[in-house]
Amino acid sequence: MHNFEFVKPSSVADAVSALAGEGAQALGGGQTLLPTMKQRLAAPEKLVSLSGLAEMTGVSSAGGVMTIGGATTHASVAADAGAYPGLAGLAAHIGDPAVRNRGTIGGSLANNDPSACYPAAALGSGATIVTNTREIAADDFFQGLFSTALDEGEIITAVKFPIPQASNYQKFVQPASRFALVGVFVARYADGVRVAVTGASEEGVHRWSAAEAALSANFSAAALDGLSVAADGMIADLHGTAAYRAHLVKVMTGRAVAAAS
Amino acid sequence: MPDGGIGASSKRREDLRFLTGRGKYTDDINLQGQAHAHFVRSDVAHGRINSIDTSAASSMPGVIRIFTATDFEGVGGIPCGWQVTDRFGEVMQEPKHPILAEGKVRHVGDPICVVVADTLEQARDAADALVINITPLEAVLDMKAALAEGATKVHDDLNSNLCYDWGFVEENREAVAEAINNAHHVTTLELRNNRLVANPMEPRVAVGDYDFSTDEHTLYTTSQNPHVIRLLMGAFVLGIPEHKLRVVAPDVGGGFGAKIYHYAEEAFCTFAAKTIGRPVKWTSTRSEAFISDAHGRDHVTKIELALDENGKFLALRTDTHANMGAYLSTFAPSIPTWLHGTLMAGNYTTPLIYVNVKAVFTNTVPVDAYRGAGRPEATFQLERVVDKAAREMGIDPVELRRRNFITEFPYATPVAVEYDTGDYHATMDKLLQISDHAGFEGRAALSKANGKLRGFGIAHYIEACGIAPSNLVGQLGARAGLYESATVRVNATGSISVMTGSHSHGQGHETSFAQVVADMIGVDENQIDIVHGDTSKTPMGMGTYGSRSIAVGGSAMVRATEKIINKAKKIAAHLMEAAEGDIELKDGQFSVAGTDKSVAWGDVTLAAYVPHNYPLEDIEPGLEETAFYDPANFTYPSGAYGCEVEVDPATGKVTVVAFSAADDFGNIINPMIVEGQVHGGLAQGIGQAMIENCAYDDQGQLLSGSYMDYAMPRADDLPMFTVDHSSITPCTHNPLGVKGCGEAGAIGSPPALVNAVVDALQRAGHNVTHIDMPLSPDRVWAAMNS
Known part of the structure; x- marks a missing residue:
């Protein structure tokens, strides 16, 4: 160093x-x-x-929206985001206790690691990324591997999550790093279902729109039966081929739907 | 008799310091005025060094000196401790292994130069200012391609990339071929034994020191065998006589084989300390460990098993390519040969066996012994092919093994070793009992109801431990003896210090060795201290590996303690004015048979050092004895292992739901420590079979060079183990009747696990006969969907 x-x-x-x-x-x-x-x-x-800035720390809920300060640790989200169990469950399984007690939601989203968990929650919830200068919709925020809409020096001060009717995150871990080999976040809202996939794509976190349409019509794992995920553009490495990751996207999506609460 | 002694689960006394952070490891040693060494290593697998420009770096703040290969022109290379003779009677090709790369770099991690500076940060900063010009060459990676005509050579001065082509037993080659050609059934299996990185918790460290006033060198190092390092480095590399070279291996945080060998960094720090006149320290980073610690395994094998119509094994032939890496590590040539070929009989009466091993140089990190060392590779292929044969012939895998078990001992195998004792049906019976094998079908039905595929896999292993009879290994090419030593020093008040040539780096010797001496004399084990790891304190010893410490080191200690007891009896006889032959020792009391006369242990030891009333005309004062023990044979632990898995058919993920081990380790000194050794071995074996994989890309870059990609087994990857060691056939040729337990878990578990997964998949109708380790989810899923 x-x-x-x-x-x-x-x-x-x-x-x-x-x-x-x-x-x-x-x-x-x-x-x-x-x-x-x-x-x-x-x-x-x-x-x-940015750690310890009071105005960037903590979890609160109002009007169906959960707001999490950018400097809030994963452990705090796991403990305090009970109103959004899918999100709290995701935070509770990031890394290990040491990571969860130091790592923050703002840091994770700003880094946008293609195998990280939080980007799937933010995109899958249609969250709003609040910075010191503006608000950015999750759909516009993530721009490929380790790339975001943040400008130089821009700070994520908070993230606003619309609380869904039901949600779940399924992570299939890479055995060494225990990052997501494939992770799928499913959230069901009154106006439709969002499905966000992390770990799988060379483009980073992304939505699976065909599954969203099918699940919006019929929120059950069976709704995915006719769908398939193309291996093109999926990550291939020591831990899994592109075809394997594509297969896992569907399996994990089905499991997330089945487990959504 | 006080509590404790042989057979007691005495708590590990060393754990108090280990668990409270008071262990003293090599990195805890910081000497006055110490400088720091930073190794600059190759980032290409193969290349020609055109130039090294140190001018800018040399003038950086804090830099003391920058070393390159030219500084070592008068110094030997890193020696290899074993010379294998090939099947044509020629000795192996043995390239020079320089301390720093000479002319070429041969693997990612090959050290090129070393910056020594006041601080480590300064050394690293200066390293960034070095200008090293290297022309990359084609990387030699695939072993079979490496042997092709015209292949790029790792070592330009060798004839080829072939280290040796070894045949064993060469005279059986034709007979084995004939038996296979004429057999009722032949089962063939091609497989890879995956390359592993040992990953001890403590990375390697070396601290060199030199005192010009006495011309004495001291090396503190993370070693499993400080005397071996002193011998190799002193005699073959730096030319320092033993009396001027002290090697200390203090607390060592795990070795698993990777800390047996003499490494360039040890020689460097010793050399540089004298050169610059200051102590020199190097501590490996974890990233460096991945590219500089010797790796393990990496065999590619084809095995054929010939059977008659009743399933009797007729002949076995195995053809292995063994990766040596870029240079020969200390014991590398012996692993795929004498520690592998000699175990190919397994537990079976197969009358004809032929083993061919081609050892190959590649542009990868050198490969040497890793927990089990050759025996896991032998056991894996044998227990996999036996399982495959059982399935092909429709014979239950347990039954097929039983039909071929050796039942009469001693048993001379066709691969040159003689098993002294064993009872393989007993360990198999025990396994079936402790694993509730009979209840498997019920559990499989439950798994099926939950959408999972359940399988049960068995393996029965034999290993050769207690390494090794020196005259035998000398004939086989070892350049060292493999005895062990102990000095028992009884102090005046009766406390005892035992200086052992064995080295403990997690095995609990300080507890279990004390139990043995306590038991022999009948004193409390807390009266005994075990001293190890310092060539200035202990007699010449060969260290700890090959599950040899209790069998060889313990036996040396027994012999030395016997000498102590014999002398103490003479003193006791004098004190009680009785005949020496009438003296009995029990519970720390010497008594005269048939009388009520007795003297306590402490009375006798005091007399030895305050010899006022003492037979000075017959015996010397003092009570200190040394013994060297050279074993008459290897020991042969064996056991039956059962693995039960569930496979998730949607993802291919394997979960080990149960693992049972029924071992025969002979007599047991400390059952708790034995169980701990088995648990650790199982974790490493299951790690190899499930998740560990050291992989290179086609340029020779290590793909799994950190814990982000190299998966170590963690507690939640493993089930609660069921282990048993009640099947005991004592070793017949060492005084304790012990066999050794350190490696068994890592030897028996990989085939049991793979057999279990194949069983699960076949039960579900998948035509899968083999999957190469590690059985990661993607590989299992691919096998199910191919």
Whole structure:
């Protein structure tokens, strides 16, 4: 790890100004960034810590929408998001306790790892990503592997999740990393069903629109019977072929529908 | 008799320091003025080094010196400890293994130069300023392609990439071929034994120190055998005589084979400490461990088993390509040969066996022993082909094994070893009982109702432990003896220090070895300390691997303790004015047979060191004895393993729902420690069979170079194990009747697991006869859907 300056602002405004300089990098829970820095693959000159900012921390619900501060840890979401059990369940199974006690929802979404869990929840819920400057619909936020609509220095201050009637996340873990080899988030709303897939595609998290249409008409695993997922564009690696991942998308979607509550 | 002693599950005394963070590991050693070494390693699998420009790096802050191959021109290469003779009578091809790459790099991770600086960060910063120009060459990866005519050579100065072509027993080659050609049935299986990374929890560390005033070198290192390192490094690499070289292996956090070998980093730190006049420390990162610790396994095998119409085994032939990697690690040539071919009889009476092994150089990390070392590779292919044969012939796999079990001992196999004792029907009976084999069909029906496929797999293993008779291994090409040593030092007040040549790196020797001595003398085991891991303290010993410590190291300790007792009896006889032959030792009391006269252990030990009333004309004062024990034979632990799995047909995911192990380890010193050893072995064997996979891409880049891609088994990957060691046929040739238990779990479990998955799939109607390890979900799913 190279030397760096560490800044711990006490407000979002201070964080924004601290990030304005050259070579500054926001630090969420550090679960990706710090290992990368230890390997000398990243060498920011200044880290601006967003942890502990009160205005960015906590879970609240009002009017059918759950709002989660960007600096809220996975462990807090697992404990406090009971009104949205599909989301709380997802958070409860990210990484291990050490990861869950440090990692944050804002950090995870800003990183947009193609195998991470939270992007599936945000996209599958049609969430709104709230930043220090604007609100971004999840459908516009995720832009491919490790790529998002965030501008340089823009901070995710909160995420607003419309609470569905029923939801579930099914993660088939990659045996080494225990990230999602394929993860599927299914959420049923009054106006339709959303299905978001993580881990599988070379394009990162994405919606499975054919399944959404079928499940909106008939919310049961059987509704998926006639559907298939193309292997084209799926990730192929040591842990699974493209065809295997495509197959798992359907299996995990069916299981999520069956388990949705 | 105090509590404890042989047979007691005494709690591991070393755990107090391990579990409270008070263990002292090599990385905890920081010497005054120590400098830090950072190894710059090849990022290509094969390449020619055109130039190394150190000028910019040398002037970076804190840099003391940058070492390259030219600094080691007067120094030997890393030696290989075993020379195999091929089937034509020629010795193996043995390339030089330089400390730092000379002219070429031969695997990703091959060290090119070393930056030594005041701090590790400075060394790393300077390394970034090095300019190393390498022309990449074609990477040699596939073993069969590596042997093709005209293939790119890993070592330009060798004739080819073939290390040796070994045949065993060569005289049987034709007879085996004839038996296979004429047999009623032949079962053939082609398989790969997957390459593994040992991944001990503690990475390797080396700290070199040099005192110019005494010309003494000290190396602190993470080793399973400090005397072996002293011998290899002192005599063959750096030319330092033993009395000027001390090697210390303090607490070591797991070895599994990977810390047996002499590594370049050890020689480097020892050498550099003298060169720069300061202690030099290197601590491996986990990423470095993946590309610099010796790997394990990596065999590609074709095996054929010939049977008569009743299922009697007539002949066995196996053809293996064994990956050596880019250089020969310390014991690498012996693993696919003498630790593999000699085990191909398994538990069976197969009269004719022929083993052919071609060892091949490739542009990969060197491969050497990993928990089991050759024996898992033998057991896996044998127990898989037996299972396949049973299915092909419609004979129950248990029954087919029973029809061929060896039942009379001693038994001389056709592959040059003699099993002294065993009872394979007993371990099989025990397995069927503890695994509730009879209830399997009911459980399978429940699984089916839940949409899962259940299978039961059996394996019966034999291994050769207690390595090894020195005269025998000398004939087989070992360049070292394989005895073990112990010094028993009784102190004046009766406490005892035992200096053993064995090394404990997780096995609990400090507890179980003390139990043995306590039992022999009849004193409390807390009166005894076990000292190990320092060449300045212990007699020359060969260390710990090959499940040898209690069988060989324990036997040396028994012999030394016998000498102590004999001398103590002489002293006791003098004190009680009785004949030596009438003295009995029981519960720490010497008594005169048939009388009520007695003296306590402490009275005798005090007399030995305060010899006022003492037979000085007959015996010396003091009470300290040393013994070296060289075993007469290997020991042959065996056992029956049963694995029960559920397969999710939708995803191919295998869940091990039950695993039972019925072992015969001979006599048991500490049952709790034995069970722990079996649990650990099973975890590693199941890890190999289910998830562990060291894979390279076609450029020789390691695909599984971190825990993001190399899957280690975790507690929730494993079921609660059912283990039993009540089937006991004591070893006939060592004083404790022990056989060793360290590797069994890793040897017997992979075939049991694969057999179970094949069973589950075949029961569900899938025509799947084999899946190569690891049986990851995608592979199982692909096999079901091909």
